[in-house]
Amino acid sequence: MSLRQSFLMAIKNIMSSKVRSLLTMLGIIIGVAAVIVIVGLGNGMETYMTDSFKSMGTNLLTVTVLGRGSSRSVSVEDMYQLLDDNPEYLDALSPTVTYNGTVKIGSESLSSSVTGVSEDYLYMKAYEIDRGRDLSYIDMENRSKVCVVGSYISKEFFNGNPVGKEIKIGGNTFTVIGAMAEELESEEGSTDDCVYIPYTTAARLSNTGKISSYTFAVVSEETISESKAIIEEKLEKIFGSDSAFLVISLSEILDVMSQMIDIMVTVLAGIAAISLVVGGIGIMNIMLVSVTERTREIGIRKALGAKQRNIMSQFVIEAATTSALGGVIGIGMGYMFSEIATRVISVALEVEMKVIPTVGSVMLAFGISVGIGILFGYLPAKKAARLNPIDALRYE
Amino acid sequence: MIPLIEFRDLYKLYPMGDTVVHAVDGISMTIYEGEFVAIVGQSGSGKSTCMNIIGCLDVPTHGSYFLGGKDVSKMNDNRLAEIRNKMIGFIFQQYNLLAKLNVVENVEVPMLYAGVSKSERRKRALEVLSRVGLSDKIKNLPKQLSGGQQQRVSIARAMAGKPKLLLCDEPTGALDSRTGKEVLELLQEIHKEGNTVVLITHDNAIASKAQRIIRLEDGKIVYDGPAKGAPKQVSVEDGGEA
Ligand SMILES: Nc1ncnc2c1ncn2[C@@H]1O[C@H](COP(=O)(O)OP(=O)(O)OP(=O)(O)O)[C@@H](O)[C@H]1O
Numbered sequence: 001m002s003l004r005q006s007f008l009m010a011i012k013n014i015m016s017s018k019v020r021s022l023l024t025m026l027g028i029i030i031g032v033a034a035v036i037v038i039v040g041l042g043n044g045m046e047t048y049m050t051d052s053f054k055s056m057g058t059n060l061l062t063v064t065v066l067g068r069g070s071s072r073s074v075s076v077e078d079m080y081q082l083l084d085d086n087p088e089y090l091d092a093l094s095p096t097v098t099y100n101g102t103v104k105i106g107s108e109s110l111s112s113s114v115t116g117v118s119e120d121y122l123y124m125k126a127y128e129i130d131r132g133r134d135l136s137y138i139d140m141e142n143r144s145k146v147c148v149v150g151s152y153i154s155k156e157f158f159n160g161n162p163v164g165k166e167i168k169i170g171g172n173t174f175t176v177i178g179a180m181a182e183e184l185e186s187e188e189g190s191t192d193d194c195v196y197i198p199y200t201t202a203a204r205l206s207n208t209g210k211i212s213s214y215t216f217a218v219v220s221e222e223t224i225s226e227s228k229a230i231i232e233e234k235l236e237k238i239f240g241s242d243s244a245f246l247v248i249s250l251s252e253i254l255d256v257m258s259q260m261i262d263i264m265v266t267v268l269a270g271i272a273a274i275s276l277v278v279g280g281i282g283i284m285n286i287m288l289v290s291v292t293e294r295t296r297e298i299g300i301r302k303a304l305g306a307k308q309r310n311i312m313s314q315f316v317i318e319a320a321t322t323s324a325l326g327g328v329i330g331i332g333m334g335y336m337f338s339e340i341a342t343r344v345i346s347v348a349l350e351v352e353m354k355v356i357p358t359v360g361s362v363m364l365a366f367g368i369s370v371g372i373g374i375l376f377g378y379l380p381a382k383k384a385a386r387l388n389p390i391d392a393l394r395y396e
Numbered sequence: 397m398i399p400l401i402e403f404r405d406l407y408k409l410y411p412m413g414d415t416v417v418h419a420v421d422g423i424s425m426t427i428y429e430g431e432f433v434a435i436v437g438q439s440g441s442g443k444s445t446c447m448n449i450i451g452c453l454d455v456p457t458h459g460s461y462f463l464g465g466k467d468v469s470k471m472n473d474n475r476l477a478e479i480r481n482k483m484i485g486f487i488f489q490q491y492n493l494l495a496k497l498n499v500v501e502n503v504e505v506p507m508l509y510a511g512v513s514k515s516e517r518r519k520r521a522l523e524v525l526s527r528v529g530l531s532d533k534i535k536n537l538p539k540q541l542s543g544g545q546q547q548r549v550s551i552a553r554a555m556a557g558k559p560k561l562l563l564c565d566e567p568t569g570a571l572d573s574r575t576g577k578e579v580l581e582l583l584q585e586i587h588k589e590g591n592t593v594v595l596i597t598h599d600n601a602i603a604s605k606a607q608r609i610i611r612l613e614d615g616k617i618v619y620d621g622p623a624k625g626a627p628k629q630v631s632v633e634d635g636g637e638a
Pocket residue numbers: 410412417418419437438439440441442443444445446598
């Protein structure tokens with residue numbers, strides 16, 4: 001008897017008692033749907049996080065000077081030396097000075113962030129200049145009071161044409177020399193709500209005058225760990241201590257967080273998979289009942305020449321088909337719930353995070369459900385195959 | 397000529413508590429191809445037990461059973477299934493059709509296990525169904541047929557695999573006398589075509605239609621000879637306790 005024959009027989013049997021078959025499959029349906037949604041959620045979270053990190057720059061290394069445990073300090077020249085010495089790893093450098101002065105345009109105060117950076121910073125961040133020009137090396141040298149503004153300020157206060165206009169930062173008058181292209185939605189408080197000034201100017205205006213933060217761009221993200229090591233080595237030499245500074249790589253943080261999400265998803269999917277096992281036990285239970293109910297049928301089939309393996313495969317295939325069908329329904333449900341979850345997240349959390357089921361998880365879930373059918377169908381099938389034909393024929 | 401069926405000092409014992417029931421108690425007999433044999437006897441005399449052994453549904457406790465010259469008394473479950481499938485057609489008192497399958501599908505079942513191709517199966521099933529006069533009912537489910545029709549389906553099923561031996565356990569037991577007679581006539585025709593038929597009954601009128609009668613009592617043969625002139629009933633006193 002062919003596999004196809006057994007399969008058709010199984011479908012016929014499943015269809016002949018639909019409600020019961022559906023109830024039998026329920027555990028598998030729930031398990032598969034849950035695994036798919038959970039993996040989809042994890043996948044969505046990872047994509048969302050990667051995207052937001054990418055926009056912050058995964059090619060960047062941030063150096064923060066803490067000064068702890070060391071009396072020495074590092075100069076801007078030291079850092080530029082470091083850049084020049086390692087052209088195969090390090091691509092560009094910008095000291096970053098956060099300036100806490102209030103921004104005023106006319107009589108209006110803004111909460112825009114003001115950062116002192118080098119002429120390479122916008123290039124490192126891959127920000128585009130929309131109008132006017134970028135900061136230049138001359139601006140650094142002269143400690144010019146010039147600035148580049150984000151698209152929020154440009155659009156909101158200068159009708160998109162801010163070049164040559166003046167704004168006040170911490171009481172000093174700055175001339176706008178350039179406007180950046182829109183990064184996000186030009187909203188207040190976003191990356192577009194910013195002002196960049198020369199770091200030399202910022203350092204002089206701030207109380208301490210010290211530069212305690214630097215950003216490096218690496219040549220390639222592949223060698224970011226090596227690049228980080230080079231910087232750490234040099235700084236350790238300068239400070240004579242490794243606790244005086246901190247080198248942070250966004251891509252490393254991203255890696256760690258991705259890993260954590262992976263672990264979380266695996267654990268949650270594992271918990272959901274318990275439902276698959278429960279579903280399998282449900283199938284086994286119904287199959288055992290079914291074997292008892294069909295004792296006479298088994299007896300007749302054996303009398304007519306069915307071998308143990310014919311009966312065996314009939315029941316195993318029936319269990320596997322039931323389970324696989326449950327798996328398919330579960331996959332459908334999983335996609336449906338993923339879609340619903342995406343909408344709920346966007347409405348409730350106002351976050352554009354897509355719950356995307358992965359092909360891998362779908363195939364795995366389907367494979368597992370078929371496997372569970374075979375595994376848990378085996379025992380009842382064995383019981384059926386071993387029935388003595390005379391006893392089975394006599395069974396009422 | 398090799399007998400089709402040969403029992404050599406065959407026993408089937410069932411332990412019941414401290415005692416042992418001798419359902420078949422040392423039977424030796426031979427049945428040749430082309431015979432029409434009726435096995436008769438009172439209830440509990442061991443007819444069905446004999447039948448199950450002849451049909452390879454059960455194995456004897458002692459003794460040998462040769463079917464077509466092969467000793468099947470020590471064969472395992474799967475070998476017996478194969479032999480049942482190839483050599484024997486069963487006709488049961490309760491028809492034993494598969495309720496979820498329609499008439500043709502039921503007839504096809506033994507051929508399914510014999511590995512006959514789909515088209516060949518259908519062809520042969522339709523042939524035998526027309527032979528038993530049920531060509532117009534092929535798509536019906538068993539429950540949509542009368543008892544006599546169901547028994548004819550089961551005869552078609554038994555014949556479809558072209559077995560050497562047709563085994564019938566009380567084939568007319570659940571039918572009224574008229575349909576019973578029809579079924580019996582069908583069996584007689586099948587026999588005339590050269591098939592071996594072994595039939596179990598406790599109805600003497602039916603047994604008399606056979607060529608040969610084997611009468612059992614308490615698991616032993618008490619008469620084995622031509623149907624004509626067979627004693628109608630062996631007295632209970634002669635055979636001891638019933
Ligand atoms: N599985 C079993 N376990 C114990 N005893 C059994 C078993 N099967 C049959 N017997 C006994 O064997 C004897 C013969 O039984 P069998 O069924 O062969 O009788 P029978 O001639 O077919 O009777 P009937 O005409 O009523 O069908 C009986 O005494 C019965 O109780």
